[in-house]
Amino acid sequence: MEIMLQVNGVKRKVLIETDEMLLETLRNLGFYSVRCGCDTTNCGLCTVWVDGDPMLSCAYPTFRAVGHEITTLEGVAEEAAHLADCLAEEGADQCGYCTTGMMMSAIALSRKYPNATDEEIKAYLNNNLCRCTGYESHMRGIRKFLGGKTL
Amino acid sequence: MLMFMQVQQPKTVEEAHALMVKQKMAPILAGGCWTRLGNRKWPMVIDLSELGLRYIEEEDTEYRIGAMATQRDVEVYEPFKTFCRGVLPKAVKDILGVQFRSMATMGGSVAAKFGFSDIIPALLALRAEVRLFEAGRMPIEQYLTYGTRDLLLEIIVPKQEVPVAIEALRKSTSDFPYLTGSARLDDQGYSVYIGCRPGKPALATKACQMINENGLGALDEAVTLIQEELSFQSNSHAGAEYRLEMAKNMFKRLVKEVAQWK
Numbered sequence: 055m056e057i058m059l060q061v062n063g064v065k066r067k068v069l070i071e072t073d074e075m076l077l078e079t080l081r082n083l084g085f086y087s088v089r090c091g092c093d094t095t096n097c098g099l100c101t102v103w104v105d106g107d108p109m110l111s112c113a114y115p116t117f118r119a120v121g122h123e124i125t126t127l128e129g130v131a132e133e134a135a136h137l138a139d140c141l142a143e144e145g146a147d148q149c150g151y152c153t154t155g156m157m158m159s160a161i162a163l164s165r166k167y168p169n170a171t172d173e174e175i176k177a178y179l180n181n182n183l184c185r186c187t188g189y190e191s192h193m194r195g196i197r198k199f200l201g202g203k204t205l
Numbered sequence: 206m207l208m209f210m211q212v213q214q215p216k217t218v219e220e221a222h223a224l225m226v227k228q229k230m231a232p233i234l235a236g237g238c239w240t241r242l243g244n245r246k247w248p249m250v251i252d253l254s255e256l257g258l259r260y261i262e263e264e265d266t267e268y269r270i271g272a273m274a275t276q277r278d279v280e281v282y283e284p285f286k287t288f289c290r291g292v293l294p295k296a297v298k299d300i301l302g303v304q305f306r307s308m309a310t311m312g313g314s315v316a317a318k319f320g321f322s323d324i325i326p327a328l329l330a331l332r333a334e335v336r337l338f339e340a341g342r343m344p345i346e347q348y349l350t351y352g353t354r355d356l357l358l359e360i361i362v363p364k365q366e367v368p369v370a371i372e373a374l375r376k377s378t379s380d381f382p383y384l385t386g387s388a389r390l391d392d393q394g395y396s397v398y399i400g401c402r403p404g405k406p407a408l409a410t411k412a413c414q415m416i417n418e419n420g421l422g423a424l425d426e427a428v429t430l431i432q433e434e435l436s437f438q439s440n441s442h443a444g445a446e447y448r449l450e451m452a453k454n455m456f457k458r459l460v461k462e463v464a465q466w467k
Contacts (some may be wrong), residue, residue, distance in 0.1 A: 072209060072210065072212055073207060073208050073212075094242065096379070101304050104307075107307045108303060109304050109307050110304045113207075113237065113238055113305075115207070115212075115237060115252075117214075118252070118254055159304070177298070178302075179302070180378065
């Protein structure tokens with residue numbers, strides 16, 4: 055089926071399989087920040103925003119995206135670069151596989167809850183799994199990112 | 206993964222219901238989060254995302270939660286943060302994460318009648334009702350045994366500030382629960398529901414009757430009745446015996462929590 059999809063502010067015609075998930079569509083379009091981890095809605099690696107809300111693209115049927123604004127990490131590159139610096143400075147960058155999904159959640163958090171407490175950060179990022187760092191370094195990096203934004 | 210050849214996106218509830226009746230085998234896509242965990246390829250699915258059922262409205266005596274309102278909508282809806290001490294946000298907050306809850310719908314969670322549902326026990330304790338296209342309003346307790354393929358339109362929660370408590374036990378954060386429960390204390394006495402045994406939540410009738418007639422001093426005796434009236438089974442999450450023992454303790458905790466509600 056052919057649909058109109060708006061990704062990072064740009065509208066385009068896209069030919070998709072009826073049962074295609076957004077993850078696959080976005081990768082086919084070249085948005086390689088969106089990656090497949092568990093493919094069972096558990097790991098958060100495939101996180102994108104739909105109308106500003108973080109969602110799991112592995113479970114989001116593409117046909118539903120019509121009329122909605124999809125945002126990937128490529129669409130928030132400036133904030134992503136700042137957050138990446140914060141994470142790297144705090145050592146939250148071992149294998150890096152979880153990082154893109156983690157960043158999409160963290161940037162969404164920073165926009166919705168710029169004064170988030172540690173508990174709120176943990177709750178918001180609960181669906182983003184990391185198997186390297188133990189999350190402490192992520193917490194430091196995200197705190198630094200949020201602090202930087204509110205200064 | 207979710208596989209299908211064709212998708213129908215009705216624009217009205219009438220159209221959706223007619224499709225459901227005509228396409229008896231077609232899965233209904235609400236959030237679609239659990240439907241996708243199967244392996245079957247479906248000829249057709251019926252998608253409910255364009256029916257305008259994503260809303261939460263406050264009336265004088267009740268809240269109305271549209272079937273397509275997401276779990277996250279319920280979690281952040283301001284009046285629910287204080288209603289019955291935040292029981293509804295509490296019921297959803299451990300279901301995976303924000304991303305998942307932004308997709309999973311309240312209607313999907315209720316209509317699927319999953320035994321592992323965190324939400325159904327809370328709605329039972331709140332004496333919630335559902336509104337269906339064909340059957341109209343019915344208590345959620347009755348809906349759990351209602352077998353007709355009907356379209357769930359909304360969940361109705363009475364605005365009654367009564368003592369309620371919920372609990373869910375998991376092996377680890379974001380896992381499926383292996384036992385759920387809820388309790389309510391009102392002028393009819395205590396009602397305690399135990400779910401995920403692994404079946405749908407059910408009222409522990411005899412155990413409740415025991416404490417309603419004899420007071421909390423009879424709690425130890427009351428929990429011995431649970432195994433007579435509720436079935437417990439084993440699956441990959443927990444054994445039947447383990448579930449039963451945990452259910453007895455959960456029953457006590459829930460009753461004490463609503464008893465101490467001030």
